[in-house]
Amino acid sequence: MQFTVTILGAGSATPTLGRHPSAQLISYENENFLIDCGEGTQMRLLEYKIRPSRLKAIFISHLHGDHYFGLIALLSSLNLGGRTDDLHLFGPRGLDEILLLQFKYSQTPLHFAIHFTAVDTTQHTQVFDHPCFTVHTIPLQHRVPCAGYLFREKLHKRKLIKEKISDQMSYECLKKLKNAEHIYDESGAILYNFEEYTLPAPAPRSYAYCSDTRYYEQLAEYIKGVDLLYHEATFMEDLAQQAYERYHATAKDAARIARKAEVGRLLLGHFSSRYKEFSGFLQEAQSIFVATAIAEEGKTFAVQSTST
Ligand SMILES: [Zn+2]
Ligand SMILES: [Zn+2]
Incomplete structure (x- = not known):
């Protein structure tokens, strides 16, 4: 069963040439799921030849623009493209109001149903039940209500x-x-x-998306033992104080969480535009957690079981 994460954007809020705000595509067999939908996400889907018609559900972490400003554009294009299949949408309370206003004043009648679930960003609870996997929210500590998402595969049959x-x-x-x-x-x-x-059935695989958040230890409990963890690393150690004050994390913070949670592999992203390249992020993180990679835009990472 194919289970992959494609990085569509791994930048943070300030626009930067050649980088894009947060968006990731989860592909499970022939179905696609989106986590966050920063500005221009539909262009990334076109660029990587990913058919948006195969999108089953969209999970939005929080209502900072760099995580959802591409959503109204994507939904409008799906509508123009003649979509009739239902779409499931998850995100903090208020996202539905924002979308409804935009559709109302652009006089856009939708030809497909959007089933919106307002997630409780303070709880670690299941929000989505797919025949092959579940999705749980991960409470994060950010300036506004924010949830990560944990995709956990169900046990296959022998x-x-x-x-x-x-x-x-x-x-x-x-x-x-x-x-x-x-x-x-x-x-x-x-x-x-x-x-x-x-x-024996193959071991179930798991993927956790944690962006945006400041460092907090309890996070490790929610994502214990996941095979692949994406954790924001907006800053490096030189701006550790700023990271904490702005409710963001450093590369070392991400690595500490990865080590504490004993994850298989760590991906770093959500880089501040002040950094021109990412080797420093990698070095700092790897001094704590070796199995770390940069979430390079356009790259696809397989979620592979790391349990023995
Ligand atoms: Zn952000
Ligand atoms: Zn944010």
């Missing part, structure tokens, strides 16, 4: 070993074997041992 399956085995029997149940004969003896006929 895999049948094709060569061992015979025509005599019914559909019900195969289903039980995949669910790790033995099949018994009339005398109660094991007829088919599920371990003989199936292989």
